[in-house]
Amino acid sequence: MRHHTLEHRFVRNAPRELEPGVLYISMEYATAVHSCCCGCGERVVTPFTPTDWRITFDGESVTLNPSVGNWNQDCRSHYVIERNRVVECGRWSDVRVEAERRRDMRAKAAYYGRAAASARPDTPPTAHAVDTEQTSGIWSRFWAWLST
Known part of the structure; x- marks a missing residue:
């Protein structure tokens, strides 16, 4: 440095x-x-x-x-x-950098998806909650698959 x-x-x-x-x-x-x-x-x-x-x-x-x-x-x-x-800080491998980019994309999708859904009056809150949970489950399974 x-x-x-x-x-x-x-x-x-x-x-x-x-x-x-x-x-x-x-x-x-x-x-x-x-x-x-x-x-x-x-x-x-x-x-x-x-x-x-x-x-x-x-x-x-x-x-x-x-x-x-x-x-x-x-x-x-x-x-x-x-x-x-x-x-x-130590250097990151390409694999770790890509994992962080995916984590960042998921964090943005979760945060801004929630914000966008709450801004739409025509979307019932319960529908969004179910969608978020289903999406989260898919990402969890994908991440687990990727990590093996």
Whole structure:
């Protein structure tokens, strides 16, 4: 890791040119942006959503959870930002990366599917609950099959 600490800056918009070692945080756009901590210079965007990242500001430092895995970049760096410190995490295999992508898709489908269904007045709540349970069962069986 090239950067072992990050300075946080609360901004409205992230600049086009990112200063290495700076975590730009836009509460208005619920997103943090930084230059990859490995030093490759790639732009890393972490949106704050119920299914993506969360940021904690303790008055002096920031923590970003979960870890940042740059699987789509050549560097494939993986780290956690904890109290402005960059903590290097181990590399993930392609199999583990794909498993995490599937888990992420399921989390988004479960969360946003629930939100979309509750926004439709013509969908009875009990019908949605049954659909969610059936979908969850299918995913559980699929995951179990995939894990063997």
